[in-house]
Amino acid sequence: MRAWRALVKASKYQIYVSQSLDPFLNLSIEHFLLQKTPPHSTVLFLYVNRPCVVIGRNQNPWLETNLSLLQQNHVSLVRRRSGGGTVFHDEGNVNYSVICPTVDFARDKHAKMVTRAIRESNLRARVNERHDIFLDQGSMLEEKDWPDPTDMHQTRFHRENGNSPPLKISGSAYKITRQRALHHGTCLLASANLRKISDYLKSPARPFIKARGVESVRSPIGNVLHEPKVSSMSYNNEFQSQVINAFTQLYGISERANPIALDEKPHRELLHNSADEWAAGWVGPELERITGIQAGIEELKSSKWLYGQTPQFILSSHPVEEDERERPPLPEGFPASARVYLKVRSGTITAVQISISPNQDIAKAEAERFDEVLKGKDIQDISDFKAVLDRAGHESPSDVSRIATWLNFMLGKASNKKH
């Protein structure tokens, strides 16, 4: 580990592949590399995560994901430090990350590099204008219309096939600091979860939440491999090796700087050349012991980061001035005259307007009581809204219970069961 830390601080080119499937560890290794590698170095880091949903730095988990469903399926929720939208990772998805000097940063550069690697298995891949990688779906063009094979923005296929639009296989996000720029992205190779992903990323509260911050751009997705014949892990390694080759070619580094190509036995010592020019190797759970990485994991797992970083939003059962959209029908039994409005800042409820009575004066008094029990609470600390709302001592516990059930459903409280 000491050897690794020394290489991290010295080498001009660095290539690491993670053996861990822990998204918190992998993102923290990545962040450690962003902070600790020399200002003029260029780093490639490849990793695969167990099933998790990763939201962008300035996104809202209650809006972007179905939190109850994630919990039921043991899918972790992770907030990354880079910008952009929500993505899903699993063992059929390989993540790549390139860290380079900010002066050398260009958004397309490494998306093209990865596309070069993807084209080893699928010639339909191209980089689009949002720097994401898509697979064209149409039939092959006539040979005279084929683009230059080095053109990573066009393929030799028609983009669409009838109603089938190009499918997204890879999304990108960036983090830019004073000296260093990080570009990371996903690549769906052979995910078995494609159908589930849209459910994971569909919040029941979408029609009721109006949020500041960044909303995801939704795209139909696909796998690079149509019918994976090999087990996904061995294909992951093959693909990772292709990305490493694309990286070493791009930067003119020795082909030997590829820990996967050399990997006949499960070996795992670090490779490097004596001149500090390059270092390459496998990394894994042992890195959790490094203080900086441990701190990164703790930060990523903290409520303060995961939920507290959420830009301000409002949740409202009915149209309000700040969010005039028509709402879908509320659940049966939701009291007809009830109104629910919460304003949430940094994950904390800062304004509450909840009332049940159609009578304005009574409604006002009710609102005051609910305000008292809810205001200042962190959403994340509430496991069941019923327990909290009951403290208001309302005369109609059944009405309160319906409202609590709705709030539980909206904000992904697992206790969203019968009361």
Place this chain on the structure above:
Amino acid sequence: MAAIARLRVPLVASARSFSSQTCPHVRLAPPLQARFPRTFPASSVARTFRTSIAFQEKKYTREHEWIELSEDGKTGTIGVSVYAAKNLGDVVFVELPTLDMEVAAGDSIGAVESVKSASDIMTPVSGKIVGANDVLQEKPGTINKGPESEGWIAKIEVKDPEEFKELMDEDAYGKFVAE
């Protein structure tokens, strides 16, 4: 998108050695004025007045932030330059600094998100954060509309006015981004 590459430049040379290269008397070449129309005072009278009080001049960092001192010289307003805003692209979210936060020059005081990138905003000088532009919470695109005016980001109670000497004036910054 190659232009973004210049957005933040590593501090290779020390700030001091850089400032020694700047020359406040050099007149601005016309193309530069066309490029940064907002950064210039409306009249030449104002210009004369401002240069006469050295500390009130707007200063820039190599990371493309600007800072302008208040008339009493105690508070600085911080934002990103026109050049930076153009390179960032559409700003979709701004993380503003917390009030009363004590910061040292070069510390990150917030971040802007644009085109899937989270970019740190650094304070040009040390001090205490005493204001944040709340308009940006509701309308982050204000940074693109007026990065050096209504799109300012934070106000800082300046700890050491000497730090201003290390920053670039408009002329030097103009040359720096033209490089």
